[in-house]
Amino acid sequence: MSFLEKSNWVVVIVSVPTLLIYAVLVVPQVLTQPIAEVSWVQPMIFTIVGFVVANILGNVVAAASNPGEADRKDQRDAEIDHFGERVGNWLIVAGSCVALVLAMTSADHFWIANAIFLGGITGALLSSATKIAAYHGPFQQW
Numbered sequence: 001m002s003f004l005e006k007s008n009w010v011v012v013i014v015s016v017p018t019l020l021i022y023a024v025l026v027v028p029q030v031l032t033q034p035i036a037e038v039s040w041v042q043p044m045i046f047t048i049v050g051f052v053v054a055n056i057l058g059n060v061v062a063a064a065s066n067p068g069e070a071d072r073k074d075q076r077d078a079e080i081d082h083f084g085e086r087v088g089n090w091l092i093v094a095g096s097c098v099a100l101v102l103a104m105t106s107a108d109h110f111w112i113a114n115a116i117f118l119g120g121i122t123g124a125l126l127s128s129a130t131k132i133a134a135y136h137g138p139f140q141q142w
Contacts, residue, residue, distance in 0.1 A: 003062060003070045004077045005135045008084070010058030011128035014051055015121055022047040022117075035108050044117055051121065080134045088127020095119010 025043035063070035073081075099115040 002072070002074075002077055002135075003066070004063035004073060004081060005132065006065075007059055008128040008131045008135075010062060011057055011124055012132065014054040014058060015125040015128070017123075018047050018051045018054075019118075019121060021050070035110050038110055040110055040113070042115065048117070080131050083134060084127045084131035087124040087130040088125075091123035092119050093128055095123070 001141050008039055022043055025047075026038065029038045029040075095115050098119070099112045102112045102115060
């Protein structure tokens with residue numbers, strides 16, 4: 001398994017608990033309180049920082065498991081990485097467009113921030129899942 005594939009597994013393994021932790025911290029509040037009273041800023045910062053730190057630590061462990069391969073990247077790796085990034089970027093763009101529309105309609109900051117947050121983290125998850133699928137199946141660069 002190449003380092004880039006390991007790195008994508010790290011993103012998948014870290015992003016799912018990140019989404020679940022944020023949901024556990026925020027959704028019960030959304031269901032029981034007005035949106036203006038929901039405490040979402042600290043949980044969002046906590047999960048974003050946790051996501052970044054866990055990804056860094058996961059990549060350090062992946063690189064340490066086989067130091068010689070950590071900086072190696074062949075053409076197939078580069079094509080898979082490019083393809084996966086294009087797929088995942090659609091969710092990032094969609095989340096940003098939703099946030100823009102919400103801002104234009106003067107929606108609460110909660111909804112705007114969550115559109116950006118969810119677009120970013122689901123985009124990273126989809127991008128990594130696409131790359132992993134490309135590593136394990138027939139990959140055709142169009």
